[in-house]
Amino acid sequence: xxxxxxSGGGSVQAGxxxxxxxxxxxxxxxxxxxxWFRQAPGKEREFVxxxxxxxxxxxxxxxxxxxxxxxxxxxxxTVLLQMDSLKPExxxxxxxxxxxxxxxxxxxxxVYWGQGTQVTVSS
Numbered sequence: 001x002x003x004x005x006x007s008g009g010g011s012v013q014a015g016x017x018x019x020x021x022x023x024x025x026x027x028x029x030x031x032x033x034x035x036w037f038r039q040a041p042g043k044e045r046e047f048v049x050x051x052x053x054x055x056x057x058x059x060x061x062x063x064x065x066x067x068x069x070x071x072x073x074x075x076x077x078t079v080l081l082q083m084d085s086l087k088p089e090x091x092x093x094x095x096x097x098x099x100x101x102x103x104x105x106x107x108x109x110x111v112y113w114g115q116g117t118q119v120t121v122s123s
Contacts, residue, residue, distance in 0.1 A: 002028050002112040004096045009117030012086055014122070020081040021073075022096030022114060029077040033102035035110060036070065038083045038092035038119075047105035048094070051079060059103045064090075086121045091120050 008020040022034065035050035048068065049060040055072035068081045079096060093115050099110035 002032075002098060004028070004112055004114035006094065006096050006114040006117040009094060009119045011120040011122065012079070013120055014087055014123050017082070017084045018086065018087050018119060019083065020094055020096075020117060020119070022079040022081075024077050024079070025037060026077050028098055028112070029072075029079075031075075032098035032100065033104075033111070034070075034072075034079045035097045035099065035104070036079075037097055037107060037110075038090075038114075039095070040089075040092040043092075045095070045107050047107070048081070048104050052102040057102060059105075061105070068089045080087065083119070088118075088121050088123045091119060091121050 005023045036048040037045050039045040049070045051058045051070045058070050067085045071080045096114040097110035098112040101109045
């Protein structure tokens with residue numbers, strides 16, 4: 001069974017930073033492409049960014065490009081989402097997802113999901 005466990009959410013003022021982590025088993029980490037999505041109250045879940053199995057390729061939503069960075073911590077089987085210059089509109093529950101197609105921005109392409117972690121950015 002594939003388990004993804006997010007951590008690192010919290011509350012921060014606009015302009016601040018947070019780093020989210022998504023822990024997985026070694027098998028999951030090397031078998032799937034990974035991505036981060038987010039969902040704000042009353043809105044649909046949206047793609048934030050993704051990273052390939054090898055970690056050599058990343059892609060981002062335009063809304064976070066230049067502010068967020070996704071990376072792999074291979075030693076810990078963890079996918080990281082470094083979020084800088086946070087804005088109130090970044091407030092959402094952030095989800096880690098695993099899928100077969102690297103770089104896909106469609107949630108339908110991801111088969112495993114974490115439980116989510118809340119990020120709140122105040123102005």
